[in-house]
Amino acid sequence: MARLVETLEDLVAPIRDGSVVALPPDYSGCAMAAIRALIGRRPRRLHLVGVPSLGFQGDMLIAAGAVAIVEAAAVGLGERGGAPHFERAIREGAIEMRDATCPAIHAGLQATERGVGSMPVAGILGSDLLLHRAADWIVAPDPFTGRPTVQVRAIRPDVALFHAAEADPAGNVWVGVRRELMTMAHASRRTLVTVERIVERDLLADDRTGAGTLPSLYVDAIALAPGGARPLGLRGEYGPDEADLSRYVAEARLAVGRRAA
Amino acid sequence: MAGDAPERAAERARQDFMIGRIARMLDGAGHVAVGSTSPVPAAAALLARRRDPGMRVSLLGSERHNVFTDGNRELFDCAAQGRIDAFFLSGGQIDGQGRINLVGTGAYPGRGSRFPGSFGSAFLYPMVPRVILFREAHGPRTLVDTVDFVSAAPGSPERGDRNAGPHALVTGRAVFGFAQGRFELAALAAGETPEGIATLTGFGFACRTPLERDLADAALGAEIDAVVRADLADDYPAFARRRLGP
Numbered sequence: 409m410a411r412l413v414e415t416l417e418d419l420v421a422p423i424r425d426g427s428v429v430a431l432p433p434d435y436s437g438c439a440m441a442a443i444r445a446l447i448g449r450r451p452r453r454l455h456l457v458g459v460p461s462l463g464f465q466g467d468m469l470i471a472a473g474a475v476a477i478v479e480a481a482a483v484g485l486g487e488r489g490g491a492p493h494f495e496r497a498i499r500e501g502a503i504e505m506r507d508a509t510c511p512a513i514h515a516g517l518q519a520t521e522r523g524v525g526s527m528p529v530a531g532i533l534g535s536d537l538l539l540h541r542a543a544d545w546i547v548a549p550d551p552f553t554g555r556p557t558v559q560v561r562a563i564r565p566d567v568a569l570f571h572a573a574e575a576d577p578a579g580n581v582w583v584g585v586r587r588e589l590m591t592m593a594h595a596s597r598r599t600l601v602t603v604e605r606i607v608e609r610d611l612l613a614d615d616r617t618g619a620g621t622l623p624s625l626y627v628d629a630i631a632l633a634p635g636g637a638r639p640l641g642l643r644g645e646y647g648p649d650e651a652d653l654s655r656y657v658a659e660a661r662l663a664v665g666r667r668a669a
Numbered sequence: 670m671a672g673d674a675p676e677r678a679a680e681r682a683r684q685d686f687m688i689g690r691i692a693r694m695l696d697g698a699g700h701v702a703v704g705s706t707s708p709v710p711a712a713a714a715l716l717a718r719r720r721d722p723g724m725r726v727s728l729l730g731s732e733r734h735n736v737f738t739d740g741n742r743e744l745f746d747c748a749a750q751g752r753i754d755a756f757f758l759s760g761g762q763i764d765g766q767g768r769i770n771l772v773g774t775g776a777y778p779g780r781g782s783r784f785p786g787s788f789g790s791a792f793l794y795p796m797v798p799r800v801i802l803f804r805e806a807h808g809p810r811t812l813v814d815t816v817d818f819v820s821a822a823p824g825s826p827e828r829g830d831r832n833a834g835p836h837a838l839v840t841g842r843a844v845f846g847f848a849q850g851r852f853e854l855a856a857l858a859a860g861e862t863p864e865g866i867a868t869l870t871g872f873g874f875a876c877r878t879p880l881e882r883d884l885a886d887a888a889l890g891a892e893i894d895a896v897v898r899a900d901l902a903d904d905y906p907a908f909a910r911r912r913l914g915p
Contacts, residue, residue: 435730436741460741461705461788482771482786486706487907490785498773498783505778509821510789511745530749531792531830534768534822540777555829587740643732650906 410579410627412606416445419600419631423567426476428455430517430565430592434463434486434640434648437586439571439602441636446569447472457565458483459517459592460510464640464653467491467660470503479506479563481513485657492660496667507537512545514588516563520595526559533558568596571637572622573645575603579624580611584643593626602633604645681912682885683805683841684709686858689889690844691757692716694801694837695724698754702727702744702797704788708901708908710757710803712893715900719892727753731904745789748796751831755799758790758835762816763802765872767823767835767847769794770816777818787820795824799836807840809871823847842866844881845874856881 413419420442423429432438436459443465451474456466458480466483469475471493483494497503512529519527532538533556538545544561570589574582581601583589593599599622611621637645639652691713695701701714701724711728718724728734729744737743747753760769761784771787773779794800800823804811824830834847842861845852853875854863863876894913902909 433730433741461786480786482788484706484785487708487905490783495779495783498779499781501780507772507778507786509787509791511742511749511792514742514745529792531795533828534795534819534825535787535791536772536777536819537787537791585738585740587738588742589740591740591742 410575410624410630412579413629413631416442416602416631416633417449419602419629420446420449420569422598422600422628423451423454423569425452426455427451427566428457428564430457430459430568430596431462431465432459432570432586432589432592433461435643437571437583437589437642438463438465438637438640439569439600439633440465440638440640441633442569442571442600442602442631443468447474450474452476455479457563458513459588460508460513463491464656467493470494470497471660471663475503477504477506479508479513481508481510485653488653488657492657492664496664506544507540509535509537512558512560513563514591515560516544517591517595519560519562520564521591524562526561528557529560530557563595565592565596566598568592568599569601571602571633571642573604573642574607574611575601575630576607576609576611578610579627579630581622581624581627581630582611582617582620583622584620586643590622590626593622598628599626601627601630602636603630604634604636604642606632677911681890682859684712684912685886685890685893686883687803687805687839687841688713688716688893689883689886690839690856691801691803692720694799695755696721698724698799700725700727700753701755702729702748702753703757704729707757707759707803708905709805710801711905712897712901715896716893719896728904733903734900745792748793753797755801755836756793756797757801757803758794758821759802759804760816760820762811762813763804763838764813764816765851765874767802767838767852768816768819769802769821770818771820772818774817779818781817790821794821795828795830795832798831800832802835802838803840804838805841807842807866807869809869812840812869813871814873842869846877851875853877854880856883858883859885
């Protein structure tokens with residue numbers, strides 16, 4: 409059952425050194441305020457799982473020296489270009505990269521959702537990703553069609569962390585159409601959420617909100633964090649702060665350049 | 670900056686060529702999907718839809734141009750079901766066999782130069798019938814004989830895939846078709862020559878005759894501006910600002 413915690417520091421306390429942490433991409437409800445609180449605790453050796461890719465959160469955590477492993481279909485800053493600290497860490501060999509492709513991440517989480525050890529995924533057969541993911545992806549004949557098919561090992565994060573618009577007093581969290589957040593939560597041992605507001609009504613009582621609601625069954629802790637996705641945006645609430653994001657990119661590039669010099 | 674103006678004009682001409690060409694390649698496609706960080710194909714798809722209002726266009730990550738309600742995985746499930754007719758892929762490197770590299774150069778995982786990553790390409794390339802490769806910059810470091818890393822490769826019909834290669838490769842300077850496992854130069858942007866393209870291309874290619882040649886087209890540019898202003902600026906604000914001004 410979800411509990412409401414007072415501070416972001418309390419919220420992220422379950423994230424320990426070495427935790428496997430699932431995070432959404434920049435457009436899907438990133439708990440940026442909680443990420444800043446997490447960085448303040450100076451975590452080490454985190455294994456990040458991008459669902460299915462990572463943006464600013466990933467780059468910030470890598471910049472803070474908090475990351476040992478990145479498992480994602482991509483790490484980048486979208487229209488703003490490459491992720492400077494990620495690229496630097498790859499060049500220096502400072503992190504282990506487990507390159508994936510989007511549907512393989514989803515399938516790995518779906519396998520855990522369903523309590524099975526692996527999940528088949530179409531495509532991928534001509535890709536070099538298979539060479540580098542041999543520990544987690546194997547090609548086997550489909551038992552019914554006989555066609556070679558990639559089987560992806562189940563992905564089991566310790567923690568899922570994201571930001572959403574609303575929760576109700578019982579701890580149900582409305583995610584709307586961002587249903588990858590539901591998959592993330594179903595597959596993770598614990599789910600930590602920040603929200604813009606707590607609404608007084610029961611989100612599950614009305615099908616119009618219930619269909620897009622993650623039940624508190626899957627939620628461990630919620631913290632109130634108005635503007636908690638900033639400087640990224642939150643669908644239906646506010647857009648990204650372009651000036652702030654551009655400043656991050658400029659400063660990150662400068663920091664990486666200085667390090668290389 | 671005044672010194673920036675010629676470069677802006679050249680960039681605009683490259684984009685007009687690509688967007689105009691890609692939009693025409695989408696004729697008859699019922700559902701066109703566009704991945705992330707792809708403003709040029711997104712503009713082309715929205716231009717094609719303006720000309721054919723029956724076309725459905727889905728931009729991944731967009732709030733407005735996106736009907737998916739089952740989260741990020743629905744685009745991929747939709748493609749697996751055969752419900753996406755055309756998709757676009759790019760690469761830090763694209764090679765003569767139509768393979769793309771979105772991971773990096775040098776030893777894996779990109780110790781030379783790291784790119785963001787493969788996204789959904791490894792899955793979507795064999796799954797969508799009409800895959801259009803695009804890359805605005807046309808040079809021998811990008812268009813290479815063999816990619817350092819294969820993020821995604823064309824499909825194989827013997828395996829049950831939906832294509833046997835890309836539908837086309839579109840750059841800011843030229844369009845290549847693809848047949849029998851190799852590229853063929855099909856069209857040139859204004860001011861380009863086959864010899865110039867050969868110098869700038871790291872893979873060997875055949876040449877179609879006659880080659881199509883595009884001239885600068887102010888009406889097309891204005892049509893694209895209207896699409897960018899009305900339909901794309903929310904999703905690609907920096908692209909729109911650069912093209913339309915603040």
